[in-house]
Amino acid sequence: MQQILIIGAGLIGAALAYRLAQAGAGVTVVEAQAQPAAQASGHSFGWINASYYLTPAHHRLRVAGIQAHHRLARDLGADLWDWQGCLWVEDAATLDQMAADLSHLAYDMQVLTQPQIAALAPALAHPPPRALYFAQEGAVDPAALTRALLAKAQAVGAKVLLNTPVLGLIQRGDTVCGVRIAGQEIAADQVIVAAGTGAAALLADVGLHLPMLHRPGVILATQTVPHRLAPILALNGQELRQDRQGRFWMPVAPHHQSDPAQTLPPDPQASVDAALAALNALFHGPPTLRAAKWAAAYRPVPGDGLPAIGPVAPGLWLAVLHSGVTLGPLVADVLTAEVLGAPAAPDLSPFRPARFWS
Numbered sequence: 001m002q003q004i005l006i007i008g009a010g011l012i013g014a015a016l017a018y019r020l021a022q023a024g025a026g027v028t029v030v031e032a033q034a035q036p037a038a039q040a041s042g043h044s045f046g047w048i049n050a051s052y053y054l055t056p057a058h059h060r061l062r063v064a065g066i067q068a069h070h071r072l073a074r075d076l077g078a079d080l081w082d083w084q085g086c087l088w089v090e091d092a093a094t095l096d097q098m099a100a101d102l103s104h105l106a107y108d109m110q111v112l113t114q115p116q117i118a119a120l121a122p123a124l125a126h127p128p129p130r131a132l133y134f135a136q137e138g139a140v141d142p143a144a145l146t147r148a149l150l151a152k153a154q155a156v157g158a159k160v161l162l163n164t165p166v167l168g169l170i171q172r173g174d175t176v177c178g179v180r181i182a183g184q185e186i187a188a189d190q191v192i193v194a195a196g197t198g199a200a201a202l203l204a205d206v207g208l209h210l211p212m213l214h215r216p217g218v219i220l221a222t223q224t225v226p227h228r229l230a231p232i233l234a235l236n237g238q239e240l241r242q243d244r245q246g247r248f249w250m251p252v253a254p255h256h257q258s259d260p261a262q263t264l265p266p267d268p269q270a271s272v273d274a275a276l277a278a279l280n281a282l283f284h285g286p287p288t289l290r291a292a293k294w295a296a297a298y299r300p301v302p303g304d305g306l307p308a309i310g311p312v313a314p315g316l317w318l319a320v321l322h323s324g325v326t327l328g329p330l331v332a333d334v335l336t337a338e339v340l341g342a343p344a345a346p347d348l349s350p351f352r353p354a355r356f357w358s
């Protein structure tokens, strides 16, 4: 039985652990923190989409990512996903360009008029004149999905070591054959780095430079309120959604991975307050929404913004990406096949880590 060691118990590591253990590999997940999903996966907006993309290949990957979520949902038999669709609002010129680009890519969408928007989201005080609607998009609580995947992985034999930072990779010649943890080495046939923003430090250990963007983000959740918004809203760059418990979620300061801000604003509380004011102003009635919690996290974004997925060196693999919620189940499917010896997946060629050092 192949022994696979996965560094990181975020959504990517958990999805890989489940698929690899399910396929019969011996799996050990090693996580620095005291609980799974302690970093990006526990502070994410959770939107599953292909309306945001950087290149046509990236768009196709994200479409496949949505399909992989449906496969995983059937397989897990868990009720964790909401496929409520997304309303995307922009100024007229941007909206027209986006509609043209997405229709060229044959992505399912509708251009909605103001009365149609008002019917879909009646609580909006000022429905915009037009919006794009992506009925196939949805959301999941990434921390809950991470925990569910790890529980399933453990049920088919995977081991999960929490509070266990990996201090370095062990190499014999060119081949990576395990990891160092405090006072101990763990041998493995293959090591997968699914360590999010911690990946670059691990690869530096084998002399490779993985460029990463610094992309902080604050995620805000409101108190639970009665349901007033069905679709996810992407509103002139501000994303928001109401979950099934009734909480609103929104990334603030910066709002999105494409925002180039490298640091958090000096007073994140002021940004949270401004975001709440904008959120309250969206709806009819008095401003009742308040922050129940907010937290800062770093988005794991490779240097060119695209995912970095695949082989790095003999015995060493990498899976570091933003939009890891959208792409996590797909990445787990394709990487599991490759790690266990299937031919390289052609769809991944633009996303191979080797683009950074070859």
Ligand SMILES: Cc1cc2nc3c(=O)[nH]c(=O)nc-3n(C[C@H](O)[C@H](O)[C@H](O)COP(=O)(O)OP(=O)(O)OC[C@H]3O[C@@H](n4cnc5c(N)ncnc54)[C@H](O)[C@@H]3O)c2cc1C
Pocket: 007, 008, 009, 010, 011, 012, 013, 030, 031, 032, 033, 036, 037, 038, 039, 040, 041, 042, 043, 044, 045, 046, 047, 048, 049, 142, 164, 165, 166, 167, 194, 195, 196, 197, 198, 199, 202, 217, 218, 219, 251, 297, 298, 299, 300, 319, 320, 321, 322, 323, 324, 325, 326, 327
């Ligand atoms: C504010 C915000 C909003 C987002 N919104 C969306 C969205 O709407 N849709 C979407 O698709 N994506 C979104 N993302 C991105 C998405 O959440 C991430 O791409 C995804 O969670 C990455 O998962 P991961 O498992 O790779 O990383 P992480 O969840 O960060 O997990 C990596 C794990 O590795 C561990 N680790 C690191 N180094 C070591 C080490 N040396 N030893 C042991 N363990 C180590 C860490 O402790 C961590 O638990 C968002 C992210 C943020 C921050």
